Amino acid sequence: MKQLVAPSFSASDLFDDCVEEISNAALRSRLVAHKPGIEDVYASYDAHSQTQTWSSLPKARRGHGDDKIVGNLTKAELVSLYNKGMVSSKGAARKKYDQLKLAALDECPYCGGCGELIASEGIGTLDHFLPKARYPAFSILPINLIPACATCNTGMGSKFPTDPNLQPLHPYCDAAHFFEEKWTSLVVSEEIPVVVGFDVAIPDHWDAKDGARVLQHFKDCKLRSRYRKQSASDLSSVIDQRKTAFRGLSPEAFRAGLLSVAWNTKLPINGWKRTLHQGLAASDWFCRFDFAQ
Ligand SMILES: [Zn+2]
Structure with a gap:
């Protein structure tokens, strides 16, 4: 329940940074080829943010890493953009990851700061507002990445309601x-x-x-x-x-x-x-x- 200013870098730049970190050259060129399709999906996130109706965005099935999500890009490949392209990166993508985490300034926006951010690892975790297990296309969308304490992050888990009345508060996009x-x-x-x-x-x-x-x-x-x-x-x-x-x-x-x-x-x-x-x-x-x- 603390509002955060949306990340200052663009989704397009972060996508390019993460793709650069993917070692598999064939996957890298498929990701580049699918960038327009991914940007279309990003635009749908923005549209749903205007109306706070993220719950009606299409969900991927649980498990099923081979399911095609954007063109012939699979769920597992899109999630790897986050795990391999961003978290494991030592380059620009990792810098953006750290920048996102630090934006909480020691106060988790979901709980307003209950102490765990400082007590645990100093800068907490990065939560996917729409969980990557169900919304893999948003695995590295900056506006979907929320710095959070481990308790809130774990509490939300990989579920997201289909009822708009049950959606958690979005620290970047929700009403003031x-x-x-x-x-x-x-x-x-x-x-x-x-x-x-x-x-x-x-x-x-x-x-x-x-x-x-x-x-x-x-x-x-x-x-x-x-x-x-x-x-x-x-x-x-x-x-x-x-x-x-x-x-x-x-x-x-x-x-x-x-x-x-x-x-x-x-x-x-x-x-x-x-x-x-x-x-x-x-x-x-x-x-x-x-x-x-
Ligand atoms: Zn919290």
Whole structure:
């Protein structure tokens, strides 16, 4: 749920770079010959991005690497453009691969940054928004390659819904309101020990499809449990501060401190940290309770 600026290099350039890395000369010349056909397929991705209807793009069968996908290019050959042409490359294609991964700036756009990007390999993974196992023609389409943490990447797996209402959010192509409006919420137990729960709160003016999509995104990325886990140490340090340094603050002043984090526009609006602080500030009980008693 963090919007990303689309990659700056063209699909055509990345295709050329990846083809150059293919060692099999016969395959290389077939790929070059099929470039116009592949560009037509890329144009269909762009068209479906305009209407957020990726779910109606044709899917390849699971397995069946010999199935012909574009002209006589097979599924396995198109996937090898990513594995051999891009990931294993030491040239320009690999540079673009690294550039795509680094664009997340340590915050996975699907979960808004739950820590795993930094904790795991430093720069995380590259997710195929439309999985290459089902959409091999998009295996190296830049707009389909999303820097993501391993948990979100694994969570989405190789499935993609056929129902447009269940499509995950697309960090490059989706509408701005998904990334700029609040659609996560917090429930505070209002008893000791304080327990918080994260949920989805769909804005009233959204249509049903958008509401269904954020609900599904929340589920796919397992945000309920991951946000709760991630927020535990912030919650306990807020309570510790309220017992000590902030004990003398009025409820209003304490709430103002919580809101300064909730409104920090450098953090994703629907990320765990802003949602936590917003929810705590909204609880009158939490702001008034004497934790030091
Ligand atoms: Zn993530």
